[in-house]
Amino acid sequence: MTAPNLRGPTDREARAIAHARERAVSRDARPSMKVHGQDAGAVQMGAPHTDQHGAFALIEDALGTSSSDFAGYALLQLTQTAHQSGRGVSEEALNAQLALVAAVEPENELEAALALQMAATHDLSMHLIAKAKNADRLDQMKEFGNLATKASRTFATQMKALSDFRRGGEQVVRHVHVHEGGQAVVAETVNVGARNAQSLDQCHALGPTLLGSHTGRDGVPIASSEGAETMPDARGQE
Secondary structure, eight states: OOOOOOOOOOHHHHHHHHHHHHHHHHSOOOOOOEEEEEETTEEEEEOSSSOHHHHHHHHHHHTTOOOHHHHHHHHHHHHHHTEETTTEEOHHHHHHHHHHHHHHOOSSHHHHHHHHHHHHHHHHHHHHHHHHHTOSSHHHHHHHHHHHHHHHHHHHHHHHHHHHHHHTTOEEEEEEEEETTTEEEEEEEEEOOTTSSOOOOSOEEOSOOBOOTTSSSOOOOOOOOTTOOOOOOTTOOO
16 A cells, blocks of 8 residues: 655644654653563563563552562553453553553552552543444443443542542631621631541631721721611612
């Protein structure tokens, strides 16, 4: 088959390509594996280059662990989720999931476990979206679409769980209370997560009280209803 005639990149495209290459080179390399063969359910794989130990060190670092057992088992789990019906383990899918896990930058095995779930959930979500798009019947489209929506929401929940875990599960809610006399107090309620050693049951005042308009110094005027006129009835009076 004759290759189609392709134009060269425009000047604008060439500048964007050059910039993209610079950014790509500056990024950290992601861990990857080479699938050498598959036989009776067994997968033979190894480093994509001559430094076998270095390749596995990249995987351990991407998983935030110093445990070779944990890294090896995590890699096994990824090969299972990267398995495609009729094709076996997809090297591209495996390395794509490894890259996603590395992007999470887990600090320990617990965060790595969540990152592994996120990679698997994302893969499942995209698979279900494709199934819904290519469905021949409306009931199939609805079924796959609903499952895809659930998987997508699960992924978002996992991201929030990771964020909450890293933040310690602490939530801060600020309130502004206006007291009699025109003084305003900003209070902060702190809900402490399980990772914190103590619980806080009270609100704590933050900063000085805002001065009311009744003081001798210049202050912040607070709106008052005193002297307000009654709004006329829009329908008029009978």
